[in-house]
Amino acid sequence: MTTNVPVRIHDVPRLQAQRRSLTVLVIAQVLSGVGLAAGVTVGALLAQDLLSSTGLAGLPSAVGTAGSALAAVAVGRVSQARGRRPGLALGYLAGAVGSFGVIAAAVAGSPVLLFLALFLYGAGTATNLQARYAGADLAAPERRAGAVSVVLVATTLGGVVGPNLAAPTGGLARAFGIPYLAGPFLLAGAAYALAALVLAVWLRPDPLLLARALEDGPAAAPDAAAGRTPPAVARRGPGVLVGALVMVITQLVMVAIMTMTPVHMHDSGSGAAAAGLVIAVHIGAMYLPSPLTGWLVDRYGRLTVATASGLVLLAAGLVAAGAPDDSVAAYAVALALLGLGWNLGLVAGTAIITDAVPPATRARTQGLVDVSISVSGAVGGLVSGLVVAVAGYPLLAVGGGVLALVVVPVVVVAARNR
Structure with missing residues (x-):
């Protein structure tokens, strides 16, 4: 009688951790997709309203892109030093702060505060994209692209839901004395904050740190003993x-x-x-x-x-x-x-x-x-x-x-x- 062993015994913790990581990342990506889409829906319109100019309505996109670029560096450095969990969580937290900053700018009627807040809001976009890398950290080489795709497709659900909630959140904003166009940023801020919380609490073990430990640890020994390249x-x-x-x-x-x-x-x-x-x-x-x-x-x-x-x-x-x-x-x-x-x-x-x-x-x-x-x-x-x-x-x-x-x-x- 033969026994089929699909994976080596030291691969089991990696597989279990990978499944958990993907589950947590998917939940966070759905939430961050809501935040991303909700804000993008009305960002240009809000800038046009505050500036009373259509010629500058494209500035939110440019400012958000600049913030996204800087955040990509920051998230990468924090993740490098501390792991994916703090890197991604801090990125989404910055996106939440930016979202609430947009609301404050709308209430105060301040274009300067608006663009500063949108710069921070761009961190959410960068973090949403960087999360795909976390999905691949523990994946086997022949399954890395599939893991990346799982994380990416999770953004779609949030991206569909977010714009459809623009009108209800606008009405909610008015009830609190906030300009109608700032309403979606209430949703964006809450969604980004929840995504940060999900990652901070449940993305354990950290996929990048575990990948490093498995690469440097005794997992390579069976390969070396068998004459295989780790x-x-x-x-x-x-x-x-x-x-x-x-x-x-x-x-x-x-x-x-x-x-x-x-x-x-x-x-x-x-x-x-x-x-x-x-x-x-x-x-x-x-x-x-x-x-x-x-x-x-x-x-x-x-x-x-x-x-x-x-x-x-x-x-x-x-x-x-x-x-x-x-x-x-x-x-x-x-x-x-x-x-x-x-x-x-x-x-x-x-x-x-x-x-x-x-x-x-x-x-x-x-x-x-x-x-x-x-x-x-x-x-x-x-x-x-x-x-x-x-x-x-x-x-x-x-x-x-x-x-x-x-x-x-x-x-x-x-x-x-x-």
Whole structure:
């Protein structure tokens, strides 16, 4: 009689801790998704109201992006020194403080306080994105992308719920003498605070600290005795630069085309409801395919899916450029492809980064990578308006799609150097 042993005995604590970590992270991501979406829904409108200007209504996005970039560094450094639990919890707590600061700014009618608060609020965005790395800390190499996808897709539920609660929270705000547009930030602050609490109390053992301990501890002994190379020193894949470039390029292209599509639709005669529908489809495509993407990355390889992201983004640009002005369906297809291409690039790039960096230096490196992603998104948003003003939306869409193909030579070079 034979006994099937699916895992070595020293892997059991890792597997149990991984299941617990994913459960806690999913709960926190649902809450943080509510906070993220609720605030984004009305941030620009609130700034427009306080500043009495539409020309500066885009500033909340820029300020939030700056705060997100700084927070990515901070969360990465705290996680590196103390573990994922304090790093992520402090990031969400900063997002909660920023949310309540926005409410105070609305009550006081202070634009300066508003932008300071939005800068802090950006920490919630950065932390929401960084949480995907925590999902992969304890995952086996062949399941890392799947773990990342579980954390990412959890954001979707909160992202759907948040905007739908904008009107009820606005009414609640009025009942307390707070401006109507600040209402969603009540929800955002509470959601971020709860996410911080969930992580601080239940994310134990800390996945990053446990991964370090297992890598450095006696778990490697059975491998060494059997003449096998321990996972900690095995070949780590194509490298940090490749993963970073894949995510930076896909982020830049996605933000550039996404930012200007509603503007182009409005200028072409489409109403706000049509543009909102297209953006909703886009956001769904950014996160909902995550489980499938994770399986594809683990099954067919990081570089294969990274290449696919560039090709899908090219298709998105071509469809958007050729869409008739009055075809909401065509724009919806284009932005669905845009979201899917971003998802493929993000999951593949995250897996590449996690493969390439050992737990001892992982969090700091991941934080720096996410800074570059935030900056590329800001650049994409700023440049997109200039390109459309000078050359038109179709050229922006085609140019973005062609730029996405830069991923292909990056992957080819990485494959040759493995």
